[in-house]
Amino acid sequence: MTAALSPSAQKVQDALNTRGFGHLQVIELPDTTRTSAEAAAAIGCTVAQIAKSLVFQGRETGRPVLVIASGPNRVDTKIVAAQVGEQIGKPDADYVRARTGFVIGGVPPLGHSEPLATFIDRDLLQFETIWAAAGNPFAVFHLTPDDLVNMTGGQVLDLKQT
Secondary structure (H helix, E strand, O other), rough: OOOOOHHHHHHHHHHHOOOOOOOOOOOOOOOOOOOOHHHHHHHOOHHHHEEEEEEEEEEOOOEEEEEEEEEEOOOOOHHHHHHOOOOOEEOHHHHHHHHHOOOOOOOOOOOOOOOEEEEEHHHHHHHHEEEEOOOOOEEEEEHHHHHHHHHOOOEEEEEEEE
């Protein structure tokens, strides 16, 4: 029998089930997956296969923006700002939790407290499978890049800072 998920990880599993992705299973690991490197080490995949969730905040509107990037990539925020029509900045942990319902290091691609403008790093599409955060710094789930695009409705862009 599988151990029960923590409330935040169960919230992600419920969102997956509701959105038609019940075949994807959230797992909680004994080691932290807060950073891309930690996640890759805990899972046994490459850092590039980690779909890291980064939350930004519109400087004028305060609107949350979700960027899902390949683990090693630094995001070119000018590209994201051009898409949302305003400058963006990094919010504090309280903002991230209030707007997504999750803590930094565990923000999943779906199941947020409110709809988020979402952008996906094109580099993630090169992999057969990727891993995403699932509600807390120990929870992850395995998915395909197509699953990610379909579950988020996110716009795929070249986001890597050069």
